[in-house]
Amino acid sequence: MKNLLPAMAFLLAAPMAQACETFTSGDISVQQAWSRASIGTGRPAVLYLEITNSGAMDDALLGLTTPAASMPMLHETTVTDGVAAMPHAASIPVPAGQTVALSPGGFHGMLMGLTDPLVEGQTFPITLTFEQAGNLDVTVDILSMRAKGAACDDAK
Amino acid sequence: MRLRHIQIGLWVMAGLAALAYGAFILRPQMNTQTHETTFRSEFFLADGAGQLRTTDEFAGKFQLVFFGFTNCPDVCPTTLSEVAQVMDDLGDAAAKVQPIFISIDPERDRRLGIDTFAHAFHPAILGLTGDAEATRAAAESFKTFFEREDATDATDGYTMSHSAALYLIGPKGDWLRQFDYGTPADAILSDLKSRF
């Protein structure tokens, strides 16, 4: 509660329809960034998005920072013989000319230590760090807890 | 001639050994993948209000049972969303199905609140946080796996790995089948409808 003001500053109200903007830095563009609403701040939240590398050089997502969480990390869900685990992913390769998805059941951002509850319909900013393309600021749409994918018109 | 017989004999023995070994290493996997023999799955676990809930209470209903934990932001919401979709799409037949979310991290989930989490997906989902021993016993009776893993970079210094399948228990308490992780709501729904 004591940090309500700075928190409100980044939790901007979303427009009527989710914009699903594309964010670009050099050859790297990121689209369909979304998360699920949280119940309070006690549990980690998730981050999903798509990264397209339109260049001729392989790149990799190395990590992320966000005012929304004190310990954001890259994870990869693995299901081995039916058993799910989500180890830390040191980096996520984004090969030249390819699109890589952070999506349910695969790579995801794990947002531990939430600053404030994530509220459906709002957004929060993240900064992704790429090996080649450097830093890229992205706005993440907060969808319902039951969301299965990005809520853009052009989403798959 | 004699040598050739020995040679064939050795090959046959090697083949049998390989088969036996194959059967041995494949066995645990088959336990979790497909189950031909019938068995009963049971739980005796506290709900969010601390009340003891047991399998018998749901006799006559189908039970859709998922083991997970609420600090799981990827796999667990994905499966619980499918379960919620199934319950919505069942319409009137929803009364024939009881969805159950059993915490394999019950101590932390009791503190965080199992009901708020389960009900955020669907009000019909019953969240259970028993004690450690009862939770282990429930998992064993469902032949499901979970394990705590220490991880310095995880919330509270640990995380859980767990079987991500959804189990279907019949009206007589018999284990009917599992839906592997990622099974869409439509497939679960049509399976259920074929059993009513």
Ligand SMILES: [Cu+2]
């Ligand atoms: Cu994770």
